[in-house]
Amino acid sequence: xKIMQKIGLGLFLLAMxxxxxxxxxxxxxxxxxxxxxxxxxxxxxxxxxxLQPMYGKSYDSNIRFIADFNEYFNAYNEGLKxxxxxxxxxxxxxxxxxxxxxxxxxVGEQPYLYLGITVLLGVIGALLYIxxxxxxxxxxIKNDGIFFSSMKSRGLIGILTGSWLILFYIVLYWxxxxxxxxxxxxxxxxxxxxxxxxxxxxxxxxxxxxxxLVMGIRMFRKxxxxxxxxIRTASVMFFQxxxxxxxxxxxxxLNMPWHDFKNIWPLDYxxxxxxxxxxxxxxxxxxxxxxxxxxxxxxxxxxxxxYFYGKRWYCSWVxxxxxxxxxxxxxxxxxxxxxxxxxxxxxxxIHGVLVFAVVMTAVTLANYFMxxxxxxxxxxxxxxxxxxxxxxxxxGVIGTGFYPLMGxxxxxxxGCPLAAYLGLVQRFKSRFRITTNGGQCISCGNCSTYCEMxxxxxxxxxxxxxxxxxxxxxxxxxSAVCPRGVLKLENANEEGRINDMPIIIGNKSISIKS
Amino acid sequence: MTGLSxxxxxxxxxIIGNGIxxxxxxxxxxxxxxxxxxxxISGESKYFFSRTALMYIYMGQMKYEHTxxxxxxxxxxxxxxxxxxxxxxVDTDNKQxxxxxxxxxxxxxxxxxxxxxxxxxxxxxxxxxxxxxxxSLQDLELMEQQTHGISKAxxxxxxxxxxxxxxxxxxxxxxxxxxVRERNFWDNILPMxxxxxxxxxxxxxxxxxxxxxxxxxxxxDENGAVKAxxxxxxxxxxxxxxxxxxxxxxxxxxxxxxxxxxxxxxxIDGYFRTNIADIYAIGDCAEFLxxxxxxxxxxxxxxxxxxxxxxxxxxxxxxxxxxxxxxxxWFNSAKFFDIExxxxxxxxxxxxxxxxxxxxxxxxxxxAIRFLxxxxxxxxxxxxxxxxxxxxxxxxxxIQKGFQLEKVISELGKASFNAEFxxxxxxxxxxxxxxxxxxxxxxxxxxxxxxxxxxxx
Numbered sequence: 001x002k003i004m005q006k007i008g009l010g011l012f013l014l015a016m017x018x019x020x021x022x023x024x025x026x027x028x029x030x031x032x033x034x035x036x037x038x039x040x041x042x043x044x045x046x047x048x049x050x051l052q053p054m055y056g057k058s059y060d061s062n063i064r065f066i067a068d069f070n071e072y073f074n075a076y077n078e079g080l081k082x083x084x085x086x087x088x089x090x091x092x093x094x095x096x097x098x099x100x101x102x103x104x105x106x107v108g109e110q111p112y113l114y115l116g117i118t119v120l121l122g123v124i125g126a127l128l129y130i131x132x133x134x135x136x137x138x139x140x141i142k143n144d145g146i147f148f149s150s151m152k153s154r155g156l157i158g159i160l161t162g163s164w165l166i167l168f169y170i171v172l173y174w175x176x177x178x179x180x181x182x183x184x185x186x187x188x189x190x191x192x193x194x195x196x197x198x199x200x201x202x203x204x205x206x207x208x209x210x211x212x213l214v215m216g217i218r219m220f221r222k223x224x225x226x227x228x229x230x231i232r233t234a235s236v237m238f239f240q241x242x243x244x245x246x247x248x249x250x251x252x253x254l255n256m257p258w259h260d261f262k263n264i265w266p267l268d269y270x271x272x273x274x275x276x277x278x279x280x281x282x283x284x285x286x287x288x289x290x291x292x293x294x295x296x297x298x299x300x301x302x303x304x305x306x307y308f309y310g311k312r313w314y315c316s317w318v319x320x321x322x323x324x325x326x327x328x329x330x331x332x333x334x335x336x337x338x339x340x341x342x343x344x345x346x347x348x349x350i351h352g353v354l355v356f357a358v359v360m361t362a363v364t365l366a367n368y369f370m371x372x373x374x375x376x377x378x379x380x381x382x383x384x385x386x387x388x389x390x391x392x393x394x395x396g397v398i399g400t401g402f403y404p405l406m407g408x409x410x411x412x413x414x415g416c417p418l419a420a421y422l423g424l425v426q427r428f429k430s431r432f433r434i435t436t437n438g439g440q441c442i443s444c445g446n447c448s449t450y451c452e453m454x455x456x457x458x459x460x461x462x463x464x465x466x467x468x469x470x471x472x473x474x475x476x477x478x479s480a481v482c483p484r485g486v487l488k489l490e491n492a493n494e495e496g497r498i499n500d501m502p503i504i505i506g507n508k509s510i511s512i513k514s
Numbered sequence: 515m516t517g518l519s520x521x522x523x524x525x526x527x528x529i530i531g532n533g534i535x536x537x538x539x540x541x542x543x544x545x546x547x548x549x550x551x552x553x554x555i556s557g558e559s560k561y562f563f564s565r566t567a568l569m570y571i572y573m574g575q576m577k578y579e580h581t582x583x584x585x586x587x588x589x590x591x592x593x594x595x596x597x598x599x600x601x602x603x604v605d606t607d608n609k610q611x612x613x614x615x616x617x618x619x620x621x622x623x624x625x626x627x628x629x630x631x632x633x634x635x636x637x638x639x640x641x642x643x644x645x646x647x648x649x650s651l652q653d654l655e656l657m658e659q660q661t662h663g664i665s666k667a668x669x670x671x672x673x674x675x676x677x678x679x680x681x682x683x684x685x686x687x688x689x690x691x692x693x694v695r696e697r698n699f700w701d702n703i704l705p706m707x708x709x710x711x712x713x714x715x716x717x718x719x720x721x722x723x724x725x726x727x728x729x730x731x732x733x734x735d736e737n738g739a740v741k742a743x744x745x746x747x748x749x750x751x752x753x754x755x756x757x758x759x760x761x762x763x764x765x766x767x768x769x770x771x772x773x774x775x776x777x778x779x780x781x782i783d784g785y786f787r788t789n790i791a792d793i794y795a796i797g798d799c800a801e802f803l804x805x806x807x808x809x810x811x812x813x814x815x816x817x818x819x820x821x822x823x824x825x826x827x828x829x830x831x832x833x834x835x836x837x838x839x840x841x842x843x844w845f846n847s848a849k850f851f852d853i854e855x856x857x858x859x860x861x862x863x864x865x866x867x868x869x870x871x872x873x874x875x876x877x878x879x880x881x882a883i884r885f886l887x888x889x890x891x892x893x894x895x896x897x898x899x900x901x902x903x904x905x906x907x908x909x910x911x912x913i914q915k916g917f918q919l920e921k922v923i924s925e926l927g928k929a930s931f932n933a934e935f936x937x938x939x940x941x942x943x944x945x946x947x948x949x950x951x952x953x954x955x956x957x958x959x960x961x962x963x964x965x966x967x968x969x970x971x
Contacts, residue, residue, distance in 0.1 A: 140852030143574075144574055147574045227933075308968070339585060440845070442564065485847060491967060506818060508842040509826045509829070
């Protein structure tokens with residue numbers, strides 16, 4: 001069994017290595033035909049001329065190809081900008097599309113082979129490692145040795161893993177042209193699902209979904225015997241696979257706009273952007289349903305479900321970000337900061353992002369209906385800033401890249417505007433709470449240590465107080481790791497839910513109010 | 515409140531010991547009186563940490579930092595002075611403490627909360643290297659050193675610390691032989707069925723459990739380190755580490771020779787007063803002249819009793835009219851490897867004729883519940899649960915008010931504290947009850963709507 005796990009780990013590392021180096025193999029050759037096919041009509045003439053020096057030239061690395069492309073393309077744009085001929089400047093980014101089309105390497109010819117030695121091998125390796133976990137041991141959650149593990153306690157391996165993830169996200173968001181080989185290898189899959197070639201986003205969605213599925217299986221092993229964890233994990237696996245990955249691609253196949261029915265504004269910050277609204281309004285009854293359903297989720301779904309179940313119904317049962325955090329991120333949950341200081345920072349940041357998202361959306365909608373020129377400029381600026389800072393840098397690079405450094409819920413805790421909205425409802429109008437079981441707490445701190453949201457659960461538990469914090473995503477792990485049966489997530493009457501001055505049961509001498 | 519504060523303006527409360535009792539007392543003193551001076555002295559650590567979590571540090575589930583229930587700034591913010599020092603003498607005439615480095619420290623009111631120390635029973639070889647108890651942070655550090663790279667350990671003493679130590683060692687893949695004097699694990703506290711349930715679980719975790727076995731002597735090598743133990747059957751078990759976990763006793767040696775009256779611990783009355791004015795004792799180190807309740811002992815060595823004693827003493831020291839310490843319905847909990855145990859009320863290992871017991875055990879043999887009730891009126895006296903979390907509030911109320919067994923059995927849903935989606939055993943228990951007593955009671959059921967919104971019963 002040990003051997004099988006070692007082989008699994010070895011295969012996984014091998015797969016990670018090939019995944020990391022695959023982008024740099026192959027050769028590239030640009031032809032006029034490719035440019036003609038990949039550029040918009042209005043840019044075609046200019047682009048054909050700009051890139052002329054590259055035609056027929058064979059590049060043996062994408063780095064040199066992209067460098068040349070950028071040189072010619074930027075020189076053209078810079079010249080126009082200097083001459084202040086703004087309307088002739090090409091704002092579209094053709095680097096990814098042209099690099100992908102110009103690839104003549106082995107990946108495009110044998111995509112399945114390369115998919116096999118990267119992603120498939122990785123999945124097999126991971127499963128070989130995961131499936132034998134805790135085999136032959138009695139049911140029960142084992143967190144033994146977590147703080148001796150370099151990977152799980154910010155050791156060298158953890159820092160390396162974090163750095164790799166951060167780098168991957170930076171390239172994915174801002175330099176996808178370097179990932180063309182990886183995208184090429186999932187092209188056939190994308191064709192089969194949506195009838196379109198893959199983009200970097202398809203690649204990302206594919207890998208993301210696999211990460212949730214494989215690490216979801218790890219959750220099944222680790223939390224055996226705890227039905228809440230099992231069902232919750234199955235739920236995020238289902239919603240990611242069906243709603244976030246498959247369904248949107250099938251919609252595209254049916255000539256509908258790409259749409260994730262479980263994503264909710266303001267996490268889905270572009271929901272009210274003009275192209276999204278036009279897309280939905282222009283897609284008949286189903287498009288109209290998308291719009292109405294999206295709005296129902298915002299104005300009714302969030303408050304009603306959160307009233308009955310707490311924000312967990314979304315954050316740890318449905319959400320894709322939450323899904324990744326609860327599966328891929330589970331090994332890092334103990335790294336979240338529990339200090340009072342970080343709670344203060346959290347409240348400023350997350351509500352700040354919520355305000356930003358609301359203001360941006362308000363301006364966007366005002367512009368949509370008024371078509372006022374000045375507003376149009378402001379809308380574009382806001383979209384750029386939000387997309388860069390929040391949508392990409394915060395949610396992606398920091399949100400996931402920092403798993404091994406700051407815990408698995410950095411984005412959800414400090415940045416997600418939907419979590420902020422859900423949290424406000426949860427704090428002030430909900431039946432959900434974590435009940436503290438009388439006087440049984442022994443202040444051991446397992447709950448606080450393993451809270452991914454950085455809530456100092458023990459602070460409440462040891463004074464007999466229910467936990468009703470807005471940030472709690474209801475993952476249930478505090479309750480699962482408690483050695484004395486002190487914590488229980490439950491939905492019950494609002495009466496007595498918030499007890500700021502709790503009385504701990506057991507002392508008849510006096511009524512102590514903590 | 516303000517009147518009180520002025521009165522005690524210059525009063526300096528000095529607490530020896532920063533465990534749960536001393537720290538709780540300090541916190542509540544500060545809550546009630548903003549102006550008094552409070553100092554906590556401990557040689558073990560500057561900051562309060564949770565002793566119950568020591569095992570998790572060894573197992574790599576937590577770091578020392580995680581065991582601190584309050585962040586370091588908390589003490590300064592609340593103007594509680596922390597001193598890390600060992601007290602070696604108490605001069606009750608001059609109201610002074612003398613530290614091990616001969617520093618002299620004045621107090622107005624002294625609160626002794628110095629906790630326990632592991633028992634040793636004069637076994638041959640008990641002072642060899644590699645032989646130790648587990649109570650303090652220093653013990654943990656020692657255990658870390660002494661178990662490094664070893665291939666076999668023996669744990670002596672079938673109590674809570676013993677089973678924790680076995681779990682700690684097992685988490686590091688060190689084979690453990692566990693010597694238990696009793697015929698079944700912890701059967702001086704647990705009834706036989708519960709004790710046997712734990713026996714089986716220990717075996718399932720590959721612990722070499724030796725029941726009804728006593729330590730004879732510990733054998734050392736030429737370097738003064740342990741190399742084996744001899745047990746009462748004459749068998750010798752080779753090992754490089756021996757954990758002595760045969761209970762704890764009050765840590766009061768530093769008070770010997772003072773005017774403070776000692777028994778096994780510091781003798782106190784129901785108000786925590788010692789025989790000397792302005793000196794009090796709370797927590798593990800205190801010995802009540804009279805047990806605080808019929809089902810309680812004169813020395814209470816439980817986490818929450820330390821907490822309650824600290825709360826009550828702080829009240830007495832800051833309010834005009836002191837109250838007598840009066841613990842409520844007994845409760846406790848523990849975890850034996852993966853099986854949680856909770857108890858409420860009175861369930862001794864064996865009971866008199868006036869009681870009757872109703873016991874249910876799951877087929878898997880890992881979940882069980884026992885009710886002890888009075889034969890005369892069917893009122894429950896207490897409950898034991900294995901692998902089944904119970905609601906403290908419910909049972910505190912049920913036992914106080916004398917709920918009848920039947921009522922409790924039909925309200926198990928309400929009384930249970932298990933996580934959501936947990937396998938519900940209520941029906942099985944109910945069925946057994948009905949069969950056993952020829953009844954046909956039913957459980958209060960949730961409506962579909964209640965189920966849908968996951969409502970508590």
